[in-house]
Amino acid sequence: MEKHLKLFTPGPGDVDEDVLAAMSLPVLRHYGPGWMEIYNETLSLLRDIFKTNNEIFLVLGPGSALMDMSIGSLLSPGDKIIVGQNGFFGDRLRDIAEGYGLVVIPFTSSLGEPLDPDEFRKLIVQNPDASAITLVHHETGTTVMNPLKEIAEIARKAGIAIIVDAVSSMGGVDLPVDEWGIDICVTTPNKCLEAIPGVGIISISPRAWEMVDKHTDNGHGWYLNLKTWRYFAREWGSWHPSPVTMPTNNILAMLTSLRNIKQVGLEAHYAKYAHASQAVRAGLGNLGFEMFVHQECASPIVTGVKARKEFTVAEIQNWLASERGMAVGGGLGTLSGKIFRVGHLGKAATREYLIDFLFSVEEFLRYKGLKVAEGSSLIGI
Numbered sequence: 001m002e003k004h005l006k007l008f009t010p011g012p013g014d015v016d017e018d019v020l021a022a023m024s025l026p027v028l029r030h031y032g033p034g035w036m037e038i039y040n041e042t043l044s045l046l047r048d049i050f051k052t053n054n055e056i057f058l059v060l061g062p063g064s065a066l067m068d069m070s071i072g073s074l075l076s077p078g079d080k081i082i083v084g085q086n087g088f089f090g091d092r093l094r095d096i097a098e099g100y101g102l103v104v105i106p107f108t109s110s111l112g113e114p115l116d117p118d119e120f121r122k123l124i125v126q127n128p129d130a131s132a133i134t135l136v137h138h139e140t141g142t143t144v145m146n147p148l149k150e151i152a153e154i155a156r157k158a159g160i161a162i163i164v165d166a167v168s169s170m171g172g173v174d175l176p177v178d179e180w181g182i183d184i185c186v187t188t189p190n191k192c193l194e195a196i197p198g199v200g201i202i203s204i205s206p207r208a209w210e211m212v213d214k215h216t217d218n219g220h221g222w223y224l225n226l227k228t229w230r231y232f233a234r235e236w237g238s239w240h241p242s243p244v245t246m247p248t249n250n251i252l253a254m255l256t257s258l259r260n261i262k263q264v265g266l267e268a269h270y271a272k273y274a275h276a277s278q279a280v281r282a283g284l285g286n287l288g289f290e291m292f293v294h295q296e297c298a299s300p301i302v303t304g305v306k307a308r309k310e311f312t313v314a315e316i317q318n319w320l321a322s323e324r325g326m327a328v329g330g331g332l333g334t335l336s337g338k339i340f341r342v343g344h345l346g347k348a349a350t351r352e353y354l355i356d357f358l359f360s361v362e363e364f365l366r367y368k369g370l371k372v373a374e375g376s377s378l379i380g381i
Ligand SMILES: *Cc1c(COP(=O)(O)O)cnc(C)c1O
Pocket: 011, 061, 062, 063, 064, 065, 089, 136, 138, 139, 140, 165, 166, 167, 168, 188
């Protein structure tokens, strides 16, 4: 088996021991009164983080499956959708929309820049028949935060639905779903909720349900169809709320983490990310690295760092893995080799991990023959 590396990746992250321990509890049934207690507590804690009264489902599968489910359930082939595309995950939303035969209106910005709300306003004027916008809140591919609040407000005024990939932002930054009027919001447990991959989380607004009900073409099938999940939640909801066997241990692990987040408080949970990202930016900056995106749109969840001329991204990644047992993320797609990405998820935001990471980068630079004063990366700790 591969030796475990300390994770400084953009997801998943290293999680607490009590979260891991929940994975080894005896297997529970995914129905009946015992399960309903666990399920309802999980949904209630998720509602607090989403800040929503909307219906929430837990759907066995990755975050991308739930984006697929949302776009496919709300829109029919030939419908027009505006798709925010400023990185790897935005491009995936385009691919999903095209897969359903939708007419895609690209809403782009250059890599490393956020989407521009004014541009969105123009697109709405040019495409009055567009029925939805989909976009990524935190574009993990570039580490840019998109201005979701502003974009959601424009969408709401224009009366078009907004479908959000919040896989890497929910729990890491404030995202009040009801206040901002987000119709569909998708996340997973293995990013800022600091649990284990395997299940997706989706919230659906009353307006999104209206679109689902208007949607007569059910050509995209049964499993990733919101109607299927609604049927079970409403008709069987008192004892068997999901249409399929649920990953019960996985949900127990998420519940453990959600209880921990509640205990420290959501604001303190956000502050942990903000501090970790500042410590990494200050520390790496002091070592001569340049960040990939401006501070104003930089995410507190993952930090993108530019490659340097003295070594390749692969070289620092390989050295950190083999000599210090830690993993950082590379660049995706066209950013491959141009940046590396440091995640602040889970244990990566702890003092112990931060010091270990920053000091190891110092050591790598000394190994490469660069003059770096010992401890100079730790200024932001
Ligand atoms: C990690 C990530 C995904 C991918 O989630 P899967 O669970 O692998 O499908 C999607 N979008 C964003 C923004 C992500 O960070």
